[in-house]
Amino acid sequence: MLIISYLLLSLVLFLFCFFKRWHLFCWLSYSVFLVCFLAIIPLPGEDKVKYRAPTQVVFRFDEYRFIQLTGYGCQGRMYYVDDQKQIYYELARHSAKVLTEPFAHMPEDYIFIPSTDYSDIDFSQDGGRSFSSFHIETIENMGSYHPNYNTVENIVVMNNQFFLKDKNRDIYRSPKPYGTRPAIISATSEKFFEDSIQYMGLRWADRPQTMPTIPANYTGWRRWQCDPSLKIPITVYNRYAPLIKLQTQLRHLLGVTDEVTHEKEAD
Template identity: 40%
Template sequence: MIVLAFICTLIGGIIFAITLFKPRHKLVQIASYLLFLLGVWAVSPVNNLRQPKVVSPSQVVYRFDENRYLLLTGYRCQGQVYFIDDKEQVYYQLAAHSQRVYTEPYRHPAKNYISVPLADLSAIDTSIDGGRSFKSIELGIGNYLGDHDSPQYDVVNDRAFILAKDGTLFASEQPYGYRGWDMLTKRNQKNKIIGRSQMIPDTIPPIPDDYTGWDKMQCDYDADDTILPDNHPLLEVFQQWLGTAN
């Protein structure tokens, strides 16, 4: 239909130009002029024909690198959370609703191993395949870290490390899921619950010098609604009236 509109515009314009030099063809001149105007109108944008669609605000709350990031859709920094890798075309919904942003220091240079904590560290969404699938792990029985109890959360060497304010260092299993779905501490090591491959270091391993990700999640608490544009060509409106629109 758009092609037809352009053809009508072209034909109408040509015929109208020709009839300008032949005044006796008044009827043809008027018809060609109307055809030209109809073609122009058909491909011209018409605003405010329908109410614009308003959706919840969406914002990037954390960026691992230039291609990978966490997207939050919702109000007051709470809502749906997605892990997205534009380069690898990975889109995974971590939370369908009501997830809040983790506010403590958080660095994540690891690539295939993804570790995304809930705001209160009650659970940690973990992936070992670059974000294509996730499982939830926890700090373990008897361990609890509330808001502002974790001075540092780093994910490096395909392992998550959480340093609590009391000096306790939590580390995820390596290999992932070998013993269970809990974070490990020195206490597990002393009790010989874990093998030598699960040794807990004394400190968090250093972050690579070429790390370009963020040091903390960021969120605009007062982010506004997103208004989607709703402009349609007049021809599309005609199609809607005729019932032929796609």
């Protein structure tokens, strides 16, 4: 209550000096009133914590090459990064998601990155300097079939070839790395296209009966990894902090020991 007494007394003195036209005392009493008012007024007194989208490495080919995702809930912008060759390529501007199926990818020039619904595949044959998209072939003799996350069992990329094990269509594969036209088809589709020149020759020879085995010296990951709860906190410091410090000093000068309850600053 002492500070209230100072405030009222300085106000009374100011009004008295104002009507008496004692200008010097008027300014002095007004200054005391302002000091007391500053010492008592509540100020927003808390720092705020906000959050920004985290950046996570969601898949690693080796020590230098990896896939990076920026966004909340394991969804957002996706990049292919090669620290050694200084490559930073944006695969998706937004809404990209991580794969949940087993996935192993040897660090080679040919790179295959499927979308989570397997509607398309981002493909590079120059070590990630450029990418293009193409679709898994779905046409079959009796109609069409499309693999999805419920049917895909395993994905392996090695020797610059893509292999996908599906519960219903066995092994999908891309051709051997000759030429420039990418494609991924199943054994069933190969039978349907066996007379098509596009799927003939050395590129499509030696259909595997089992999924290839990743070498023991493979240092990359065998699954994508992501923490959906991750957020990056940012402290927004209280802009009134200097005034609060000054207010504390004024209250100490006036002999006031009780604390002022500062308000929370609205977002």
